[in-house]
Amino acid sequence: MSNQVSKSTKNIFDGFTFGKLLTEGRAFIALAVIIVVFASLSPNYLNLSNVIVMTRHVGLNALLAIGMLLVILTAGIDLSVGSTVGLSGVLAGFMLMQGIQIPGTQTVLYPSVWVIVVLCLGAGALVGLLNGVLITRFKVAPFITTLGTLYVVRGTALLIAKGETFNDMTGKPELGNTGFHVLGLGKFLGLPTGVWVMIVVALVTALLLTKTVFGRWLYALGGNERAAELSGVPIKRVKIWVYTLSGICAAATGLIIASELTAGAPQTGQSYELNAIAAVVIGGAALSGGRGHIRGTLLGAFVIGFLGDGLVIVGVSSFWQMVIQGAVIILAVALDEAQQGSKKKQKLAKVAAEK
Amino acid sequence: MSKSDLVLRAKKVRKEYGLTVALNDVDFDLVRGKVTTLFGENGAGKSTLMKILAGIERPTSGSLELDGKDISFDSSTEARANGISIIHQELSLAPNLTVRDNMFLGSEIRSLGSRVNYAAENEKVREIMKRLQHDIGPDEIVGDLRLGQQQIVEIARALASDARILIMDEPTSALSNVEIEILFTVIEDLKAHGVSIVYISHHLEEALHVADYIYVLRDSNMIATDEAKNVDLPGIVRMMIGRDGAGSTAIDQKTDQVVLELKNLTIADPANPARLAVDNFNLKVHAGEVVCLYGQMGAGRTELLETIAGRLSQISGQILLNGVDIATLSINSRIKAGVALVPEDRQRDGLVQLMTVGHNIALSSVGDFVKKFIMRTSPEVASIEQKIKDVRVKTSSHKSLITSLSGGNQQKVVIGKVLLTNPKAIILDEPTRGIDVGAKAEIFQLLSEQAKSGLAVLFATSEISEAMASANRIIVLSKGHVTAEMDPKKVSQSDVMAAADDKTSKLRIGAGA
Numbered sequence: 011m012s013n014q015v016s017k018s019t020k021n022i023f024d025g026f027t028f029g030k031l032l033t034e035g036r037a038f039i040a041l042a043v044i045i046v047v048f049a050s051l052s053p054n055y056l057n058l059s060n061v062i063v064m065t066r067h068v069g070l071n072a073l074l075a076i077g078m079l080l081v082i083l084t085a086g087i088d089l090s091v092g093s094t095v096g097l098s099g100v101l102a103g104f105m106l107m108q109g110i111q112i113p114g115t116q117t118v119l120y121p122s123v124w125v126i127v128v129l130c131l132g133a134g135a136l137v138g139l140l141n142g143v144l145i146t147r148f149k150v151a152p153f154i155t156t157l158g159t160l161y162v163v164r165g166t167a168l169l170i171a172k173g174e175t176f177n178d179m180t181g182k183p184e185l186g187n188t189g190f191h192v193l194g195l196g197k198f199l200g201l202p203t204g205v206w207v208m209i210v211v212a213l214v215t216a217l218l219l220t221k222t223v224f225g226r227w228l229y230a231l232g233g234n235e236r237a238a239e240l241s242g243v244p245i246k247r248v249k250i251w252v253y254t255l256s257g258i259c260a261a262a263t264g265l266i267i268a269s270e271l272t273a274g275a276p277q278t279g280q281s282y283e284l285n286a287i288a289a290v291v292i293g294g295a296a297l298s299g300g301r302g303h304i305r306g307t308l309l310g311a312f313v314i315g316f317l318g319d320g321l322v323i324v325g326v327s328s329f330w331q332m333v334i335q336g337a338v339i340i341l342a343v344a345l346d347e348a349q350q351g352s353k354k355k356q357k358l359a360k361v362a363a364e365k
Numbered sequence: 366m367s368k369s370d371l372v373l374r375a376k377k378v379r380k381e382y383g384l385t386v387a388l389n390d391v392d393f394d395l396v397r398g399k400v401t402t403l404f405g406e407n408g409a410g411k412s413t414l415m416k417i418l419a420g421i422e423r424p425t426s427g428s429l430e431l432d433g434k435d436i437s438f439d440s441s442t443e444a445r446a447n448g449i450s451i452i453h454q455e456l457s458l459a460p461n462l463t464v465r466d467n468m469f470l471g472s473e474i475r476s477l478g479s480r481v482n483y484a485a486e487n488e489k490v491r492e493i494m495k496r497l498q499h500d501i502g503p504d505e506i507v508g509d510l511r512l513g514q515q516q517i518v519e520i521a522r523a524l525a526s527d528a529r530i531l532i533m534d535e536p537t538s539a540l541s542n543v544e545i546e547i548l549f550t551v552i553e554d555l556k557a558h559g560v561s562i563v564y565i566s567h568h569l570e571e572a573l574h575v576a577d578y579i580y581v582l583r584d585s586n587m588i589a590t591d592e593a594k595n596v597d598l599p600g601i602v603r604m605m606i607g608r609d610g611a612g613s614t615a616i617d618q619k620t621d622q623v624v625l626e627l628k629n630l631t632i633a634d635p636a637n638p639a640r641l642a643v644d645n646f647n648l649k650v651h652a653g654e655v656v657c658l659y660g661q662m663g664a665g666r667t668e669l670l671e672t673i674a675g676r677l678s679q680i681s682g683q684i685l686l687n688g689v690d691i692a693t694l695s696i697n698s699r700i701k702a703g704v705a706l707v708p709e710d711r712q713r714d715g716l717v718q719l720m721t722v723g724h725n726i727a728l729s730s731v732g733d734f735v736k737k738f739i740m741r742t743s744p745e746v747a748s749i750e751q752k753i754k755d756v757r758v759k760t761s762s763h764k765s766l767i768t769s770l771s772g773g774n775q776q777k778v779v780i781g782k783v784l785l786t787n788p789k790a791i792i793l794d795e796p797t798r799g800i801d802v803g804a805k806a807e808i809f810q811l812l813s814e815q816a817k818s819g820l821a822v823l824f825a826t827s828e829i830s831e832a833m834a835s836a837n838r839i840i841v842l843s844k845g846h847v848t849a850e851m852d853p854k855k856v857s858q859s860d861v862m863a864a865a866d867d868k869t870s871k872l873r874i875g876a877g878a
Contacts, residue, residue, distance in 0.1 A: 221739045223731045230728055233717035240676060240706060240714050241729040241782065242697040300719040 036345050037292050037309035040338070041316065048320035055323055062201065066270075068315035069208035070263050072308055074282055075289035076215050077259030079307045080252045082290050083219075083232045085299025086145065086152035088253060091260035091286060093163035094137050095279025098130045098264025100167045103176025103274025105129065106187055120185040127193070127265060134261025135254050137163055142250030160283070167276040175275040179268060194270030204266045211259065216304040224248065232299025288335075289314050292342040313338070371433075372397045372561045373418065373449070373530055378427035380413050385772075387413040389585040390427065395530065400552060400562045402572045402593070404601050405582035406828055411565050414582070415532050418563070419451035420444030442471055450528035452519050452536050460508030465490050467507050468522045493521045496554070498547050512539040512637070520548065531555065532563045537571065538662060549575060567661050567827075568866060569598055581605055599859050606830045606858060616813060619654040619837055623688075624821035625673075625704065625790040626650070630682035632668050632845075642668035644845045646682070650790060650821040655812055657836030657853075658825040660865050665845040666825035667709055670794045673823075674706035675699045686789060700729055703789035707779050707796055709825075715779040716767050723749040723763030726781045752781040756811055773804025780811065791815065793824040797831060809835040829858050841865050 048055045074091050081088045105126045109118040121129065137159060144155045181188035196203045219225035227248050230238040239245050263282075268274040293310030295302025317338060321331045375393040379386070388410045395401055405411045416422040418429070420438030429436050431447060438444040441451070458467045465486050474489070476482040490503035499517050507515060516539045523531055537545045552562060552575060566572040573579070576593040581604040589604050627648045634642040643665040650656050658666050671677045673684055675696040684692040691702050699705075708714035716725055726749050727734070734745040749763045756777045760770055767775060776796065783791055793812070797805040812835070816822050826832050832839050833853045841849040841864040849864035 217739075223735055223740060226724065226728070226731050226740070229720065230717045230724075233719040234713075236714045237708075237717055238728070239696060240674065240708055242700040242705075242786075243728070244695070244697055300717070 036342060036349075037294065037306055037313055040292070040313050040342065041309060044313065044316050044320060048316070048324060051324050052320075055320060060319075060323070062205075064316055064319045066202045066204050067319060068311050069202070069204045070266060071282070071285050071289055071315060072208045072311035073204075073211060073259050073263045073266075074286035075293075075307050075311050076211055076304065077256030078283070078286040079290045079293075079295060079302055079304065080215070080228065081152070081256050082287075082295050082297060083228050083299060083302055084249055084252055085232050085235070085297070086249065086252070087156060087287070087297070088138075088141065088256045089153065089156040089283050090137060090141060090159040090163055091256060091263075092279040092282035092284075093160050093167065094134050094257055094260035095264035095267065095282055096276050097137070097163050097167040097170075098134055098261035099268035099274035099278050100171045100176065100276050101130050101133055101274075102126050102190070102265055102268050103179050104170055106179050106181055106190060107176050109185075120187050122187050123181065123189045123192075126187070126190070130265050131258050131261045134257040134259075134264070136257070137260075138254035138257025139250065141257070142253035145253065146246040146249050164276070164280075171274070171276040173276065175273055176268075177273050179272045179274060190269055191272055192269070194266050194268070194272075204270070207262060207266065211262075212304055212308055219304060224251070228252065229300055232301070234300075285314055288339045292339060310342075313342075370397050371395065372431070374430040375414070375418065376428050376430065378414065378417060378424045378429070380410075380417060380422065381425045386585050388417075388424070391582070391585075391587045393418075393580060393587065394590075395561045395563060396578060397561055398556050398559045399577035400556065400564050400575050401578045401580065402564045402566075402576035403580045403582060404569070404572065404605055406605055406830070409582040409605075410585045411582055412534060415451060415534055415563065415565065418444075418530075419449055419532055421451070445472065445526050445528075448527070448529035449532070450523040450526045450530070451532040451534065452523050453534055456512075456515050456519055458507045458515060458518060458522075460506075462507060463503065464501055464505050464507060464510075464518050464521075465503035467518060468493075468503075468525045470522075472526060489525060490521070493524050496524070497521060497551060513541055513544055516540055517544065520551075524551075528560065530561050530563070532565075534565045535567065535662075536564075537566060537568065545571070569601060569862070570866065573598060573601065602829075602859050602862060616817070617837055618817050620652045620819075622652045623649045624652050624686065625823065626683075626685040626688075627669075627673070628683040628685065630669070630672065630684065631680045632665070632672050632677060633680055634668065635677060641680075641845050643672070643842075646845075646847065648823075648840060650823050652789075652819045652821055653816050655816050655822040655824070655835060655837050657832045657839045658823065658842055659827070659829070659832040659839050659861060660825070660842035661827060663844070664842040664865070666827075666842055667794055669842075670706060670792050670823075670825055671708075673704060673792055676706075700786050700788075703787070705729065705783040705786050705788045705791060707776075707783055707791070707793040709794035709798065711772070711776055711779055711798075716775060718768050720767060721764050722753070722758065722760050722767050722770065722778055725767050725778050726752050726763070726785060729782050730785045748785060752785050756781040756784065757807065771800075771804075773800040773807070776800055776804070776808065777811075780808070784815065788820065790821040790823065793822070795826055796824055797826075797828070805831070829862055832861060833858055 045056070054060055074095070077091065078088055105121055109120040111118050141155055141159055144150045145152050179190050181190055193203050198206055219228065227238065227243045230241070230243055231245050231248055235245060264279060267278055289310035290302065290307050291297065291310070292313055293302065293306030293308070295306065314335070317335060318331065321334060326334070371394050373395040375391065377390045377392065378388055379390050380388040391410070391414060393414060403411050403414070413422065417424050420441045420443055423437070436447065438447070459470065465483070468490055469486050474482045474485045487503040494501050497517055497520065499514070501510065501514055501517065507518060510518065516536065520536060536548065540548065555562060564572060564575055573593060579591055579593050579596060579601065580587060581589045581601065583605060627646055630643060630646040631641060632643040634640040646669060648656070658669065660666050668677060672679050675694065679692060682692070683690050686702055686704055689702070691699050691704065694702065712718070717728065723746065727745055731740065734740050746763065753760065753763060758770070758774050758777045758781060760774065767778060770778065796808055809831070812822050812824070836853055839851045839853055839861060840847055841851065841861060843865055851861060851864070
């Protein structure tokens, strides 16, 4: 009798299965649990407009997390993204409100919105490039490098804004720089622009990771840097690109936030880097590099976003919110370790069986 | 030897790592107050046996007997408590700690509960250093010491534990001649005090010189044991490799076309930039030729090969591939130009463990499968499967994880990766390290086939039988210099080994004896 029971459980766990779903798709399970729990606690939780609002929040973190995933795949880390979010919003505000004065003249240029967007993304790319160059050429550890640029970039944003916030970033029709709000407040097919940006960036990055040489190099580099280097992978170039892309993602996030609020505050984005790291890690990526994918990272961002917003809707105190969010991150990674361990055991058992 | 003189006996000791047998029911006796030397080629099982004696590894089966009583150790600390100490082949010191802290690590002298008695420890360090005739202070940081001095600390640590049995695994590899002479005096002194010593060294003459008894391991089996006075060096070499100067099986398919040419190549030692790893090296490798670079550890083989591949850079000299100097190119460009390295340490430098067999094979040539930025799967898979067939990797699918393969098959994957880049010259560093005998033969068969199709092959090894059996030409390297260039068909193994043994060591032994 007991034999039969154990046999049937074994079958469940062998094929496509509940057990597999629990471990492989643990971010997915976590998300399902979160949705079920909050939907039962609050009738408004699953209402369409709330879901869209939550997804908009998720989109911001997801954008940062996608950039962070690229960095983490190389066994690096980028702590500077939160500051870059702030810098990007402030730069947009500055160019929109005060324009660019041509040196030596009285002429002030007011760039149109798309130029502002390109310049802000360029600024984010520059921050990333700086990180990448420091890490590859000057051999400063990624943690230290990006911790340093975290302060430098935040300070720069505060200096540019003189500590103030650029409010009412709508532009003036006579200057031809209106329309900034579209990025954050515009909608297409019922979804906010920010969500579309997330979808497009996620698709492009997924393609980059799975279908291009760059993606293959990225995984190889994170899996074994020495072997990748000896196999001819240009590891310095790949790393510089990865940090640059992360910087661009951060700048895009900053633009969307500034557009949503039609305000650019230099303090925006503080500790956002930690949310991004959490999303990547919950999504199954290894901080030691070489393991992780877009699908997981997106799920991770949804877990964090839906959990955070759910806690707010249900009315949990913000102190408890922090405790719960922290616990979820640890739980997710602990599950991951357990899964890796059991995979290794299975492999050993397989080798022994072949013998 | 009378039975009462036996301190330690290993009886039918067997050790298996997964599928490979590292020791096959080996017997080993150690006599009180004598030096017993253990001979054997790389991978014969010497270090494994020593680790079992020192409690670092546990035997799969078999027993140990100490002073006539059965004993088994769960840890090296336990072995140390029973008077067995080991000086490791690879230094096992904590470079950030002081000499004193290293010497007493895990067996600190204590006073009043758990407080360390530094004064007593310092006193003991000074006493031991005096015995070793070195003035290394107890408070010096180990990382600041020269490699040779670090080895002295390693020896001092073993002495500090008042060992009755001392295992020395390559104790002299980083020592100067004077230091080795001092070590030999210390060994005599230890013998007089009744300490039994197991001695292992690549310097065969040196090892035979200090030995009272000898044992020979070959392919995990104990082949012979005798008193040292009854054997000579050629006899030991014969026992180690199982035959006397087996002729080369390499086919002579050399052409006149020079593919790889090294001119006056001089390379600094990456561990110690003040020293030269390779000094003014010249070599021509022809299409169709298999050239072996034979030498001991530290001869400069790895440094030379890594410089050709582009990981290290030379101080001066040229690396010509079909007449074009590639010495300043990046690793990537050198691979494209047609020269690629199969590194010595497969796990550290050869494979990406998280990737599949196929992705590892394609790693160096992924760029070839790109069309409009996107990698095309079908040509990639076709190439991968062709290579799996060419190099005879035993795997269920190219999608299997690389870690699911045996060592020999993993090595074939690394070779497959290099061959997929369509190289003109392929260089291999210890290509058969840590793989079983069958796979070794297959790999050299493979190299011979590749040479036949016009490739220039250069491989480095420290295993004499490999050098003799697989190469058209042997370049002997010792301390960064070429000491001989030989045709394996015309010389004996002892000739090659004699050329590789650095000359200074002979002088030293003459002086010591």
